[in-house]
Amino acid sequence: MRFALPFLACLSVAAALPAGAQERSFNFALRGGLGVAPEYPGSSSYHATPDLGFTFGALEWGGRKIGAGIGNAPKTGFGLTGSFRYLGERDASDHPELAGLEDIDAAVELGFGVVYREVNWQVFGKVRRGFGGHEGVTGDIGADVIFRPDERWTITAGPRFSLGNDRFADTYFGVDTRTPTFAAYEAEGGLLGAGVEIEATYRLDEAWALEGAVAYEHLLNDAADSPITQAGSEDQWTMRLGVSRAFNWRF
Known part of the structure; x- marks a missing residue:
């Protein structure tokens, strides 16, 4: 009974709060599927890889709302978004040209982005921190034109x-010591690649959607000059196809 009274008191207070104060929700989408990507950064060979993604929809708290929500046309102005990327492991035993280089575990990059949207175009910047295979900081800057042929596409x-x-x-493009294949090379950060991406989303209903994308990147500067890339390719293609599910978490 002594525990029931405080609990009932909390319920009474919550019920007495204004509706706006209780309205808190987080709208987001998770994506899963398959993709094709270079076997490691700078590689000329490709392999299948899992396609995992996170998309920020909206955050509502105390009567204020950020974001238009998953599946809705974005409102004009600045907004926030999540940023996620998965990089597979690099195992020298699977690639004879990498003999003598250290293996790199799979890495997950987590971060956020800032976007400015209009109805038919957007510009954005994203920053991520790596966990696992690398602990560096990466980012993307981009712009898009947006086409909406109908309500689903x-x-x-x-x-x-x-x-x-x-x-x-230096993790992916550097060579710490001379190997049978490569001379020692210290890679510095900065602008590492430039390219283009095309992405399409088809909404099945309010919760489910099909998503696909094709991207091309040409490695630049120290990433392109790396002996690892010189033995592989400066041209990097990625493709992905997945299913996403929207969630609305109320708390």
């Missing part, structure tokens, strides 16, 4: 510029 297309700090660049 959304197609975006535009340029992309990839950046990374010294720690990230």
Whole structure:
């Protein structure tokens, strides 16, 4: 009984609060599927990889709302978004040209972005911190034109510029000591690639959607000059196809 009274008191207070004060929700979407990507950054060979993604929809708290919500046409002005990227492991035993280089575990990059949207175009910047295979900082700057042929389809297309700090660049493009294949090379961060991406989303209903994208990137600066890339390719293609599910978490 002594525990029931405080609990009932809390319920009474919550019920007495204005409706706006109790309205708190987080709208987001999770994506899962398959993709095709270079076997490691700078590689000329490709492999299948999991496609995992997170999309920020909206956050509502205390009568204030950020974001238009998953599946809705974005409102004009500035907004926030999440940023996520998965990089597979690099195992030297699977690639004879990498003999003598250290293996790199799979990495997950988590971060956020700032976007300015109008109805038919957007510009954005994202920053992420790596966990696992690398602990560097990476980012993307891009812009898109937005096409909406009907209420279900959304197609975006535009340029992309990839950046990374010294720690990230040296992890994937550096060579610590001379190997049978490569001379020692210290890679520095900065602008590491430029390219273009086309993405399409088809909404099945309010919760479910199909998403696909094709992206091309040309490695630049220390990423392009790396002996690892010189043995592989400066041209990097990625493709993905997945299913996303929207969630509305009330708290």
